Amino acid sequence: MANSARRGQYSRPQGRHGGHAAYGRAATSAPNQLSSTLPSLDIDEISMQMGTPVITFDHVTKVYPAQPNRPALNNISLQIYAGEFLFLIGHSGSGKSTFIKLLTREITPTEGRIYVADEDLTTMRNWRVPYLRRNIGCVFQDFKLLPNKTVFENVAFALEVIGKSRHVIRTQAPEVLRLVGLQDKMNKMPDQLSGGEQQRVSIARAIVNRPPLLICDEPTGNLDPQTSRGIMDLLERINRTGTTVLVATHDRGMVDNMRRRVIALDRGQLTRDQDRGVYGSDV
């Protein structure tokens, strides 16, 4: 399969703690592997971030008031480095969504600290939160597209509402739509697209602002295996531009195929943090 061949070519052979420098080199030394239409990548900035984690969970516990005896996340500590591609796996109710909500600061932890790009989310002022979110692209299972806007407008919307000029919107939105392969469907409405295409639009929207971190919550949950593979290919290509990609998923085949870092959660506990991991039987 073409997919597995490509995976072999690009997959990162090192463990996660030694792997960042090597990964940075891979990105710089293989420009031919990047699509010519990819957003331009500031290589210097990426290599500067090498070695320092972009995301740090420091003994994070989250207890919801509705369930005081059963923490949604219990004493989680981990680090995520720039340019990583990682899977977050676990059953429903294992704490995956809590993990993601903590990252986008929709909620704050009960205990512990979370740092994103050296900023402490637990002490972050509310008015700064929108600026945090501009640095995090989010993709969801249900796409969250606006049904009354065209594909182009949906992507442009993400730039409009953070106050980007019309000139920026007119150059960046078509560019990113070309990247996800939807340059011919810019003026279609979302309901005229297939599920996979809609998810591509939502990915385009998430990355149009070129965030250093892309979070995908079950991005292939609604899609058939063939389409899912296309989406994961796209996420891999985005990852190769230097974007850190975090994918929460149930998709066993996907995780086993791609052999990336796997973080497994089970009832709020971190049960496994493994480089080049598989879905496994423990979750």
Added chain:
Amino acid sequence: MSSLAYFFKESLQGFTRNLSTALGSIITIFLSLLIIGIFLVVGVMVENLVTNIENEVSITAYVADDADQAEIDRVMGTVRSMENVSNVSFTTKEQALEKFSNSISNAEIIEQLDGQNPLPASIDIELSDPQSVDSVAHQLESNATYQKICEDPSNPADSIKYGQATVERLFAVTNYVRYIGIALIVLLIFIALVFINNTIRLAILARRKEIAIMRLVGASNGFIRGPFLMEGALHAIIGSVLAVIVIQLLRVSAIPRLQESLQFLSFDIAGSTYVMIYAALVLAGLIMGLIGSAFAMRRYLKV
């Protein structure tokens, strides 16, 4: 500046996208303000009417035929220096008779008087504050000089006429009318606020998906609020202008007809009062629209 333009563009698009909710909030604001406006106009009319009636309240203090002119002047000077007295004048016996003969249609009565004049002279007191008629009358009653020159020195109160019971009842009624009017207008404004808040909340509810996505991609709260506030203000202005137009139409078409059929009442209000009512309506609409949207927005803006 560009974001203001964006707010404006968005709020205009809000019309075409959510025509029914937009119409709903415009109509709500329009009807509330129309009712409030009509109430204000009627209130001003009633107030005018009441003031007219009240201003007709005056005190007539009768003076004995043989009273000394110097003493009369002294009493008039005292009354003039009293609080709430706007004008004091003297009516001689002859003037009183003339006034009387003018006011009756039957001239025979005058002829039957045979040149005699049974009417007393009087001091006429007009008041700047009609509600103080009672206290002015009592002050005059206890004035020593007046007690000497009044018609019936044994009972000076009897010589002072101001229709005590009638005046008291009148003031009770007019005050009630005022309080009820103010209470009704406050109530109407409150009802309008609740309605507007609800309609805007529905409009926002219809677009909560959009708000969620705006928050997701990192739009600041001010940016999310902007188009909704603009839309609320726009709806409010349209609704209030419609209300003003309808009230103006009523003023031009209905009030002259009403005046024709009810000639004993005055429906005349100064043009400047209308302008003030219109300005108040538009301003109130704008404030209600903005406050209503801001309140309705709050729960969707929690981080």
